[in-house]
Amino acid sequence: MIKFPRLSKRMKAIVIPLFFFFLIPILVYFISNRTSSFDLRSLASEFITGSTSTTQNKCSLPSAKESTLSEYAKERDINVGTLLSECFKETNTDKEKCKQTIVKEYPGMMLQVQDQWRSSETVRGSYNFTKLDENINFAKNNDLKIHFFHLIWTNSGRNQFTPKWLFPGEDQCGNWSKQELLNIMKTHIQSMIQHNSDTVVAWNVVNEAFTGSGANGYYIHDCFYQIIGPEYIDKAFIYAREATPNGLLVLNEPFGQDRMKRDKIDAFFSYVKSAKNRGIPIDAVGLQNHLLSKSGGQFSQGYLDDLNYYFQKAKDANVKVLITEMDVYQAGHTQAEVATVYENVMAICLENSNCISFGTWGVSDKYSWLRVGSPNLADAEPLLFDTTYQRKQSFYGLMDALRENTSRKCSTNEVLDTTPTLNTGYWDKFQGNALNGEHWNEYK
Numbered sequence: 001m002i003k004f005p006r007l008s009k010r011m012k013a014i015v016i017p018l019f020f021f022f023l024i025p026i027l028v029y030f031i032s033n034r035t036s037s038f039d040l041r042s043l044a045s046e047f048i049t050g051s052t053s054t055t056q057n058k059c060s061l062p063s064a065k066e067s068t069l070s071e072y073a074k075e076r077d078i079n080v081g082t083l084l085s086e087c088f089k090e091t092n093t094d095k096e097k098c099k100q101t102i103v104k105e106y107p108g109m110m111l112q113v114q115d116q117w118r119s120s121e122t123v124r125g126s127y128n129f130t131k132l133d134e135n136i137n138f139a140k141n142n143d144l145k146i147h148f149f150h151l152i153w154t155n156s157g158r159n160q161f162t163p164k165w166l167f168p169g170e171d172q173c174g175n176w177s178k179q180e181l182l183n184i185m186k187t188h189i190q191s192m193i194q195h196n197s198d199t200v201v202a203w204n205v206v207n208e209a210f211t212g213s214g215a216n217g218y219y220i221h222d223c224f225y226q227i228i229g230p231e232y233i234d235k236a237f238i239y240a241r242e243a244t245p246n247g248l249l250v251l252n253e254p255f256g257q258d259r260m261k262r263d264k265i266d267a268f269f270s271y272v273k274s275a276k277n278r279g280i281p282i283d284a285v286g287l288q289n290h291l292l293s294k295s296g297g298q299f300s301q302g303y304l305d306d307l308n309y310y311f312q313k314a315k316d317a318n319v320k321v322l323i324t325e326m327d328v329y330q331a332g333h334t335q336a337e338v339a340t341v342y343e344n345v346m347a348i349c350l351e352n353s354n355c356i357s358f359g360t361w362g363v364s365d366k367y368s369w370l371r372v373g374s375p376n377l378a379d380a381e382p383l384l385f386d387t388t389y390q391r392k393q394s395f396y397g398l399m400d401a402l403r404e405n406t407s408r409k410c411s412t413n414e415v416l417d418t419t420p421t422l423n424t425g426y427w428d429k430f431q432g433n434a435l436n437g438e439h440w441n442e443y444k
Helices: 009-033 040-049 069-075 084-088 095-105 130-141 178-196 223-228 231-243 262-277 302-316 335-351 393-404 425-435
Strands: 079-081 110-114 145-149 200-207 248-253 284-287 320-328 355-360
Touching: 069 079, 069 393, 079 110, 084 095, 084 110, 084 130, 110 130, 110 200, 110 355, 130 145, 130 178, 145 178, 145 248, 145 320, 178 200, 178 223, 178 231, 200 231, 200 284, 223 231, 231 248, 231 262, 248 320, 262 302, 302 320, 302 335, 320 335, 335 355, 335 393
Parallel strands: 079 355, 110 145, 145 200, 200 248, 248 284, 284 320, 320 355
Antiparallel strands: none
């Protein structure tokens, strides 16, 4: 047996305090972090430099089960939204559950509201804002702001969402002259903005103007294009800016449902850069991000590379990015895999300073467009809340990304405000980070 020499009283007086000096901090480290693995290099760095590793730079947030999306989002200076319009659909038999979910999870956020030209102006010059006003009034009463979808959209030239008096049917453009159609477009855009200017802070001015094929110069040859030419996009943004000097003006577009089409990305941002050089007021681009992978197995990792490519192109064009319509069709995948997709996309968004908003296209799986729209995918579970408006794994995937990301600093507030309003510091921070103070001054 090994015998250790006895220590003199003098040595004990030196060794014992040193022993506890090093032991106690190590015990505190283990208890406070509760990590499953021990990173000696990180711990050594902390003792030597007095600072923690960046991997420990996590927000001081409540657990995900005790917190909300908005609480996590405001700590990362990002907006997290969803489709408020779902709560007011005539086909929604769970309207109150929907509204309760909005009030609980998204206080102080900017949410999406969709209204179609076909329903708001069925007769030329006569507007019906009843359904839209329901959304707007709810937002006002609950300290929410609105991102409006869409001012100009023909749905790939099928004229599904434009009034019959404008374009009588699919591929039927009427007998309008170029100037007549420009005048109609201007009146529509400015009438919609002027009616909603106090609550709507962002506008999808043009939606889905581009195609994935270079055969048509990447433009969708809808009626606006056929009569006016590609300049209709420029004109739409000019008319919108005249009506809202401070609103965020967005060009919204999809780029693929599994892998993103890089040639389309290139063509799209080529237009955006050119338009901005001509003085066209495009403030931001909207990335729809409907992911409908049906191949089974893992989701394509290449998609994440494409997403980073997209963000870099947006930076080069000097525009902000809003992920506007995120959902994930899960066929062939588990809900855990879907949650990972949400987590990965949010993580990339947070890593790119020009990503200012992350929105899902729907609240509950039950009313997803994938179930009730043209895809008719009855098994679709693409959103953050299930058919009873309960949180899913996807919800916690987003929360994980918001908690773990270290690209954006946490708030300096010691105590979280669990009932944030648009008059709190959150929107001041959002204004500065997202838009450099240019378009949000009136919404402080």
